[in-house]
Amino acid sequence: MNRQQVLTAIGFMLLLSGWQILAMNMHQILLASPIQAITSLWEMLHTPYFYDNFLISIKRISLGIIFGGFSGFVFGTIAGINQNIKYLLDPLRWLIMSMPSVIIVVLAMLWFGMGSTMAVFMIAVITAPVVYVNTVKGIEAVDKELIEVAKIYKFPFFTRIKNLYTPAIAGPLSAAIVMITCQGARIAVMAELLGANEGIGYAVGITRSNLEIPQLFAWILTTLFIVAIFEFVLFRPIQNYFMRWQR
Amino acid sequence: MNKIITFDSVGKKYGQKTVLSNISFSIYEQDIIGLLGPSGIGKTTILKLISGLEKPTSGKIFVSSKKISYVFQEPRLFPWKTAIENILLPLMVSGHSKKEAMNIAKHYLDSMGLSEFMDYYPAKLSGGMRQRVSLARALSLCPDILLLDEPFSALDSKRKGSLVELLAKSIEEYPMVVLYVSHFPEEAKKIANKIHTLSSKDKLVESNL
Numbered sequence: 001m002n003r004q005q006v007l008t009a010i011g012f013m014l015l016l017s018g019w020q021i022l023a024m025n026m027h028q029i030l031l032a033s034p035i036q037a038i039t040s041l042w043e044m045l046h047t048p049y050f051y052d053n054f055l056i057s058i059k060r061i062s063l064g065i066i067f068g069g070f071s072g073f074v075f076g077t078i079a080g081i082n083q084n085i086k087y088l089l090d091p092l093r094w095l096i097m098s099m100p101s102v103i104i105v106v107l108a109m110l111w112f113g114m115g116s117t118m119a120v121f122m123i124a125v126i127t128a129p130v131v132y133v134n135t136v137k138g139i140e141a142v143d144k145e146l147i148e149v150a151k152i153y154k155f156p157f158f159t160r161i162k163n164l165y166t167p168a169i170a171g172p173l174s175a176a177i178v179m180i181t182c183q184g185a186r187i188a189v190m191a192e193l194l195g196a197n198e199g200i201g202y203a204v205g206i207t208r209s210n211l212e213i214p215q216l217f218a219w220i221l222t223t224l225f226i227v228a229i230f231e232f233v234l235f236r237p238i239q240n241y242f243m244r245w246q247r
Numbered sequence: 248m249n250k251i252i253t254f255d256s257v258g259k260k261y262g263q264k265t266v267l268s269n270i271s272f273s274i275y276e277q278d279i280i281g282l283l284g285p286s287g288i289g290k291t292t293i294l295k296l297i298s299g300l301e302k303p304t305s306g307k308i309f310v311s312s313k314k315i316s317y318v319f320q321e322p323r324l325f326p327w328k329t330a331i332e333n334i335l336l337p338l339m340v341s342g343h344s345k346k347e348a349m350n351i352a353k354h355y356l357d358s359m360g361l362s363e364f365m366d367y368y369p370a371k372l373s374g375g376m377r378q379r380v381s382l383a384r385a386l387s388l389c390p391d392i393l394l395l396d397e398p399f400s401a402l403d404s405k406r407k408g409s410l411v412e413l414l415a416k417s418i419e420e421y422p423m424v425v426l427y428v429s430h431f432p433e434e435a436k437k438i439a440n441k442i443h444t445l446s447s448k449d450k451l452v453e454s455n456l
């Protein structure tokens with residue numbers, strides 16, 4: 001283990017102990033201990049109720065970040081290459097990024113009713129500008145000297161996208177994707193809590209009204225687990241693959 | 248002899264700054280031009296005008312061929328592509344099949360003494376090796392016009408000498424019009440058969456060797 005891993009592990013243990021100490025000093029109606037949460041999660045793992053809600057949330061998060069990520073990437077690429085389009089899109093970007101997410105939930109519920117469409121829409125709308133901004137920045141930072149090489153050797157449009165722009169923005173883009181995954185999971189849970197009949201957020205709402213505190217914390221752990229899977233199992237290896245030329 | 252490149256009273260400004268004014272000259276088939284002149288006078292600008300990377304502000308430029316290779320003052324390799332991939336890409340864009348491109352790229356890397364390093368990323372190559380890859384990329388396309396902007400300025404004199412020889416050999420094997428920018432007349436004279444000296448922004452002196 002290197003220094004980074006050791007310190008991260010220590011930080012993680014400190015966090016867990018802090019939680020344990022806090023739980024021992026607070027009423028159990030307010031905070032479940034790590035052991036209670038994990039025991040409760042273990043019990044939940046044996047019920048179909050868990051998997052139904054877990055899977056539907058995963059589906060919503062995936063679809064949301066796919067739509068949001070893809071549209072942010074496409075518009076970001078276009079706006080990064082063409083400054084006029086960037087200026088045109090700027091008010092819209094500002095509008096979405098400044099809008100409180102609770103208001104977006106309210107509007108999404110009004111337009112799409114309760115359920116998956118609403119949640120996916122919300123995640124997509126909130127994550128798209130993050131990817132958009134990072135893509136634009138990345139493309140604007142693409143080496144002008146390499147763009148001249150592409151001109152001299154007459155690379156067609158898609159060759160430039162694939163061999164010049166995409167690799168050049170792989171760094172900022174993968175950072176943005178990790179960011180929107182965390183964001184997507186948080187938004188999904190909120191959207192489900194406020195406007196869905198299934199999913200982790202919905203289940204959290206139930207535990208709260210029934211005052212099932214260990215279950216509530218079991219769902220919190222589940223959400224963190226989802227983000228961890230996306231980040232470390234899915235995106236880090238992809239990132240490492242695309243950035244291999246730097247090592 | 249056929250004219251390949253003609254500058255007709257060409258002027259170039261960057262913003263308010265006049266870099267070239269009223270420059271006229273012609274370059275013919277089989278010309279190998281050493282382009283000399285002090286630093287900051289506009290030599291790179293002339294190459295950029297020929298290649299179309301910059302447009303003249305006044306006057307006219309005629310270039311008879313679109314097959315132009317350009318070796319810049321820096322290697323300018325794609326850092327996310329290996330040495331051989333850097334050469335393959337323009338070859339495939341220019342219409343070669345993957346297999347043809349592979350053979351050509353290997354041949355040129357070999358002639359630069361780099362076959363062992365073909366799978367290295369540029370970050371793992373020395374400055375001189377990178378510039379040789381860049382030169383291989385330019386030559387592999389068999390251009391009609393080869394623009395070389397102080398391609399060896401970053402190399403030590405021994406390396407430089409052998410690369411100049413290598414370049415001279417390649418030009419002999421595959422005739423093309425060459426513009427070789429340099430600060431050093433002796434170096435240019437090793438390859439060139441004509442010398443053009445840009446002595447001020449409106450004065451280009453031509454001399455045969």
Ligand SMILES: Nc1ncnc2c1ncn2[C@@H]1O[C@H](COP(=O)(O)OP(=O)(O)OP(=O)(O)O)[C@@H](O)[C@H]1O
Binds near residue numbers: 290292293
């Ligand atoms: N993109 C640009 N914008 C503004 N000024 C420029 C630009 N490119 C070059 N210049 C200016 O034009 C002049 C000529 O530049 P150029 O690069 O052609 O000179 P050079 O003869 O190649 O010099 P060197 O031998 O140092 O490479 C310089 O004064 C430079 O500052």
Ligand SMILES: [Mg+2]
Binds near residue numbers: 290292396
């Ligand atoms: Mg120059």
